[in-house]
Amino acid sequence: MSKTDSIIELIDVGIKAESLRQKAIANNVANLQTPGYRRIDVKFEEVLAKSLDSSDSVNLSEIEPEVYQPKKTPVKPNGNDVNLETEVGAMIKNSLRHKTFIRLLSKRYKQMEMAINVGR
Amino acid sequence: MEIDNFFGPIDIAISGIKAQGKQLELISSNVANARTVDDGKGVPYRRLEAALKYDDEIGGVEVDKIETDMSDFLRIYDPGNPQADKDGYIAMPNVNLPQEMINLNIATRVYQVNVAVLKRYQRMVDNTLELLR
Numbered sequence: 710m711s712k713t714d715s716i717i718e719l720i721d722v723g724i725k726a727e728s729l730r731q732k733a734i735a736n737n738v739a740n741l742q743t744p745g746y747r748r749i750d751v752k753f754e755e756v757l758a759k760s761l762d763s764s765d766s767v768n769l770s771e772i773e774p775e776v777y778q779p780k781k782t783p784v785k786p787n788g789n790d791v792n793l794e795t796e797v798g799a800m801i802k803n804s805l806r807h808k809t810f811i812r813l814l815s816k817r818y819k820q821m822e823m824a825i826n827v828g829r
Numbered sequence: 830m831e832i833d834n835f836f837g838p839i840d841i842a843i844s845g846i847k848a849q850g851k852q853l854e855l856i857s858s859n860v861a862n863a864r865t866v867d868d869g870k871g872v873p874y875r876r877l878e879a880a881l882k883y884d885d886e887i888g889g890v891e892v893d894k895i896e897t898d899m900s901d902f903l904r905i906y907d908p909g910n911p912q913a914d915k916d917g918y919i920a921m922p923n924v925n926l927p928q929e930m931i932n933l934n935i936a937t938r939v940y941q942v943n944v945a946v947l948k949r950y951q952r953m954v955d956n957t958l959e960l961l962r
Contacts, residue, residue: 794846
């Protein structure tokens with residue numbers, strides 16, 4: 710059950726989280742060979758689901774995507790755990806999600822436009 | 830490895846790409862060490878092979894462990910070599926180059942197929958998103 714009527718607001722936080730995740734991926738790829746670097750990821754879906762589940766009213770603008778180090782991938786001898794294949798996969802998933810949000814947003818605007826044009 | 834339904838095929842294809850990448854790494858190690866007589870402990874290099882495993886559920890592939898091929902070393906007659914034994918024989922690594930070449934071909938093809946699956950699934954999702962236009 711959604712507690713907000715504002716679809717646009719929801720898509721907005723989604724797109725913001727997605728671009729933050731894209732930044733995290735770019736950062737990981739840039740540090741592919743940096744000794745001791747651990748990959749970072751963005752926790753957003755879990756945070757969103759938790760706040761939608763809670764009984765309090767939800768203020769979408771307060772949902773902050775969280776940057777964290779998953780520390781799940783195997784560490785290379787130089788202490789670095791970035792894997793190019795994993796990052797490529799994350800990037801593909803991220804861009805597909807991004808595309809979904811953008812499509813939903815443009816669909817919403819088209820609906821509004823349709824309403825405006827009623828009776829013309 | 831965690832799989833969510835919608836992006837499952839992507840995670841699985843990536844796991845395949847990773848596993849074949851490891852396989853390629855081991856093949857290149859085997860080929861590079863095809864004539865390494867001393868591995869640092871006085872014995873020739875032994876060829877390495879990746880053991881792949883899968884989870885019970887649909888969850889892609891994983892490199893379980895890297896195994897050493899314990900088959901016999903190749904003994905060649907080379908009396909002039911300072912490392913040869915008193916009969917003039919020298920032990921060579923158990924790397925068989927033609928076999929490595931075939932493994933290389935297989936690993937490359939499987940890698941390509943995984944990339945193809947990934948691309949195709951991406952296109953399928955794109956087509957689904959076209960419905961939302």
